[in-house]
Amino acid sequence: MTFYNNNNTNNFEIWKNSEKYGGSKIYFIPYKYEELWSIEEKLWNAEFTHGMFTKHWHVSIYIVMAYIAGVYSLKKWMEDRKAFDLRLPLFFWNVGLSIFSTCGAWRFGHEFFYVLLNRGFQDSICLSFSPAEPVAFWAMCFALSKIAEFGDTVFLLLRKRPLIFLHWFHHAVVLIYSWHSATELTAAGRWFIQLNYMVHSVMYAYYAAACIGIRAPKWISMSVTAMQTTQMLIGVFISLYVAYLKGTQDINFVCQQSVQNMCICFTIYSAFAVLFTRFFVKAYIQKGERRKITLSNNSVKEE
Numbered sequence: 001m002t003f004y005n006n007n008n009t010n011n012f013e014i015w016k017n018s019e020k021y022g023g024s025k026i027y028f029i030p031y032k033y034e035e036l037w038s039i040e041e042k043l044w045n046a047e048f049t050h051g052m053f054t055k056h057w058h059v060s061i062y063i064v065m066a067y068i069a070g071v072y073s074l075k076k077w078m079e080d081r082k083a084f085d086l087r088l089p090l091f092f093w094n095v096g097l098s099i100f101s102t103c104g105a106w107r108f109g110h111e112f113f114y115v116l117l118n119r120g121f122q123d124s125i126c127l128s129f130s131p132a133e134p135v136a137f138w139a140m141c142f143a144l145s146k147i148a149e150f151g152d153t154v155f156l157l158l159r160k161r162p163l164i165f166l167h168w169f170h171h172a173v174v175l176i177y178s179w180h181s182a183t184e185l186t187a188a189g190r191w192f193i194q195l196n197y198m199v200h201s202v203m204y205a206y207y208a209a210a211c212i213g214i215r216a217p218k219w220i221s222m223s224v225t226a227m228q229t230t231q232m233l234i235g236v237f238i239s240l241y242v243a244y245l246k247g248t249q250d251i252n253f254v255c256q257q258s259v260q261n262m263c264i265c266f267t268i269y270s271a272f273a274v275l276f277t278r279f280f281v282k283a284y285i286q287k288g289e290r291r292k293i294t295l296s297n298n299s300v301k302e303e
Contacts, residue, residue, distance in 0.1 A: 028128040040134040053182035060179035083160035094208035105197035111135040126255035128185040146175040187256035229276040235269030
């Protein structure tokens with residue numbers, strides 16, 4: 001490892017993969033976990049994993065193409081069939097994803113909050129995390145989990161529930177972007193991963209409760225959607241701020257995010273921000289207004 005200085009403010013280290021796996025460089029903030037989980041020790045190989053994403057991230061595009069084709073095929077197959085009652089399997093599915101997301105938020109959060117509290121916001125979006133520490137293992141789990149989350153769509157289709165554009169578009173695009181980001185361990189990804197883990201830990205717990213008939217107050221479902229929308233708005237802000245830093249700092253300034261990845265980030269998070277905001281307005285604001293009008297009309301008739 002070699003120590004450098006980021007714009008004369010804080011030290012960082014450089015991790016370089018072997019030429020066998022592309023020889024890419026990662027500029028990161030050193031952070032050492034006090035203890036390791038056995039799964040983190042046994043299943044993590046930094047060089048191999050980073051190399052595989054670097055060489056094969058484009059496979060995510062083919063996976064998404066298969067996903068979209070599968071969505072269309074399954075929807076057609078279910079047209080003349082009755083909906084399956086999958087409440088119990090769906091309950092365990094949601095519980096599993098909630099537990100996984102909680103573990104991810106906890107372990108990834110060790111490094112995230114250390115950096116945020118000790119190095120500040122700018123370093124948190126410009127200097128990546130150590131490829132050799134558990135934080136990178138949970139980043140890999142995050143990227144791979146985007147394939148597993150396609151199961152959400154399968155449950156929707158088998159139960160013949162409405163499949164909106166936002167649902168499948170979000171699943172498809174996030175997979176591609178997360179795999180593309182894994183090739184360079186995008187520093188801003190620190191925020192995207194942590195926020196996603198935290199939001200999903202709550203969201204899937206809420207879905208699990210709904211599966212077994214627990215009716216949560218409306219403000220809880222509103223809060224879940226609001227958290228998702230806020231996550232997207234933060235993504236837009238971060239991508240714009242990274243662009244600002246890259247455009248205003250001197251040539252020696254280091255920011256671990258390529259221009260290509262930054263442009264993709266801004267595009268998809270802007271789209272998500274618009275779609276989630278629109279969904280929130282339709283689901284909770286306009287729907288509430290329509291309900292008030294209906295109630296008002298009923299009261300007039302009763303009089």
